Every structure is written in C-alpha cells, then in structure tokens.
Amino acid sequence: MPGSSRPCSAARWRSASATGKGDTITLNHGLAELGPAHGDKPFRVAGILAPTGTPVDRTVHVSLESISALHLDWIGGAPVPGLAIPAEHVAKFDLQPKQITAALVGLKQRGDVFRMQRFVNQYRGEPLLAVLPGVALDELWQSIAMMERTLLAVSALVVLVGLAGLAATLLAGLNERRRELAILRALGAGPGDMFLMLTAEGVLVTTAGALLGLVLLTIGSSLAAPWLLDRLGVVLGTRWPGAEELALIGAVIATGLVASLIPGWRAWRMSLADGLTPKL
Numbered sequence: 474m475p476g477s478s479r480p481c482s483a484a485r486w487r488s489a490s491a492t493g494k495g496d497t498i499t500l501n502h503g504l505a506e507l508g509p510a511h512g513d514k515p516f517r518v519a520g521i522l523a524p525t526g527t528p529v530d531r532t533v534h535v536s537l538e539s540i541s542a543l544h545l546d547w548i549g550g551a552p553v554p555g556l557a558i559p560a561e562h563v564a565k566f567d568l569q570p571k572q573i574t575a576a577l578v579g580l581k582q583r584g585d586v587f588r589m590q591r592f593v594n595q596y597r598g599e600p601l602l603a604v605l606p607g608v609a610l611d612e613l614w615q616s617i618a619m620m621e622r623t624l625l626a627v628s629a630l631v632v633l634v635g636l637a638g639l640a641a642t643l644l645a646g647l648n649e650r651r652r653e654l655a656i657l658r659a660l661g662a663g664p665g666d667m668f669l670m671l672t673a674e675g676v677l678v679t680t681a682g683a684l685l686g687l688v689l690l691t692i693g694s695s696l697a698a699p700w701l702l703d704r705l706g707v708v709l710g711t712r713w714p715g716a717e718e719l720a721l722i723g724a725v726i727a728t729g730l731v732a733s734l735i736p737g738w739r740a741w742r743m744s745l746a747d748g749l750t751p752k753l
Contacts, residue, residue: 494518498533500543502550511543514560526708538568632725636679636732643675643736654740668741675733676726683722687714 496518501510516535524530542563546556558566580586586605593603647654654667662670691711698709714722 494520500533500535513557514543514563524702524708531705537570537573541568541570542566632728635682636729639675639678639729640732640735643671643733644739647671647736647739664741668737670737671740672730672733672737675736676730679726679729679733683725687722 497515498518499510499512499515516533516539522529522534542560545563545566546553546558578589580589590603590605593601657667657670658664694709694711698711701707701709
C-alpha cells in the first residue's frame with residue numbers, strides 16, 4: 474500500500490454486530506490487538522455486494538486514494554509521533570497513489586496468459602512478479618495431497634474397525650440365539666437359510682448405518698451452512714452424492730457383506746442337535 478511498508482490487513486469491525494450498511498470499520502496492520510490501527514480515520518460501509526461463494530465475500534473494498542489518505546501521517550508502517558492529520562483535512566493533499574503492492578489482471582484469451590506472465594517477469598522498469606492463481610492453487614493442493622490421503626486412510630481404518638465390531642457382535646449373539654436357530658432348523662430351514670439370514674442381517678445393519686450417515690450429513694450441512702457462511706465465508710452447498718461418494722458407500726456395504734460372511738458361516742455349521750442341547 475502507498476506510504477506503508479506493511480499492507481493493511483482485512484478490516485476489523487469495531488462492534489461484533491457491525492455487519493450492515495452504515496456501520497463503521499477500522500483498518501489495522503496485522504493483528505488488531507498487536508498491530509497499529511487507523512482508528513482516527515474509520516470507514517463507513519456504503520453497500521454490501523451479493524455473495525459469490527468465493528474469498529471475495531470476506532473482503533472490504535476501498536479506493537487506493539483512501540489508502541493514501543490513511544498513511545499521510547505514517548512513515549515506514551508506523552504513525553509519526555506528534556503528527557496527526559484529521560480525516561476532514563485529507564482532501565487538501567494529493568492522494569494519487571504512487572505505488573501498489575498487487576494487481577489482478579484479467580485476460581480475454583487463454584493464449585495470452587503465459588505471454589503476459591513472461592512480459593511481467595522480464596519487465597526491466599520495475600521488479601515485478603507474475604503469479605498464476607490457478608497454478609498456485611494446484612501446487613497448494615498437491616502439497617496437501619498427502620494429508621488428504623492420510624485422512625482417507627484413517628477413515629478406512631474407522632470403517633474396518635466398525636465392521637469388525639459388527640462381525641464380533643453377530644458372533645457373540647449366536648450363542649444367545651442357538652435355540653432360536655435350532656427351532657428354525659426344526660421347522661424346515663436348512664443350513665443355507667441360516668447362512669443367508671445372518672449374512673442379510675449384517676448387510677442390512679451396514680446399509681442402515683450408511684443411509685443414516687447420509688441423512689445426518691445432510692441435516693448437519695443444512696444447519697451448519699448459514700453459520701459457516703456468516704462466520705467464515707465458506708459456502709457449504711447440499712447436493713446428492715456424486716459417483717465417487719456412491720462408490721465409497723458401495724465399497725462400505727460390500728465390506729459389510731464380507732464381514733457378515735463369518736457369522737453366517739458359523740450359523741451354517743451349527744447343527745440341530747447342538748442347538749437343542751446347548752452346552753452350559
């Protein structure tokens with residue numbers, strides 16, 4: 474910013490409830506509690522733009538001339554001791570900015586992107602640096618891809634532990650249901666029927682858990698979306714599960730089917746005599 478070695482940070486509100494047109498805000502350098510602030514020249518909100526779902530929603534837009542006015546009595550990123558220019562007197566000075574720290578350039582043709590980048594980086598009149606936001610974001614996502622894969626591995630372990638608990642619960646319940654299974658065998662149910670019954674029970678429990686998780690996710694997203702938008706500027710949209718999510722849900726149900734084969738096989742091996750005369 475002109476007249477300052479440190480740029481002004483995002484504007485902070487004087488009041489926690491200051492979120493509408495006509496409210497007063499004050500720009501500061503760094504943290505509001507530690508860095509110097511421009512409390513003598515506050516801004517007043519003239520309007521609020523429609524939300525875009527981008528980081529722009531959490532920015533405050535002011536003119537470059539107003540930034541020059543803020544730093545008339547500042548040098549080197551700090552106020553000059555003993556010098557204070559009131560806000561009503563700043564119009565008497567030349568507020569035309571002499572320098573800027575960054576500019577966003579939009580191009581009409583994609584083929585001009587690298588040509589413009591090369592022109593800016595090789596410009597000899599001023600030490601400039603051209604950054605492509607898309608490339609920079611792609612590098613950022615590549616750097617945190619390892620963390621994403623780690624979280625996915627942790628989620629897979631949680632699913633495996635849950636399915637192992639499901640299989641253990643069904644196996645533990647077989648001892649309590651031995652007489653029930655024996656009665657079914659006596660009524661004509663064969664070993665294959667026992668196997669299908671226990672396997673279907675495990676699959677139904679897994680499917681019900683997956684559907685319940687989807688319902689809770691939808692409800693939680695709907696309730697948290699307004700708060701995230703208001704506090705963090707993050708747009709949390711609700712949508713139907715995509716192909717990747719459906720594939721993961723199908724994999725979980727398939728794994729539940731595999732886990733249910735163990736208690737199904739155990740029930741299949743139980744004989745009619747063993748069920749009618751259980752061991753004490």
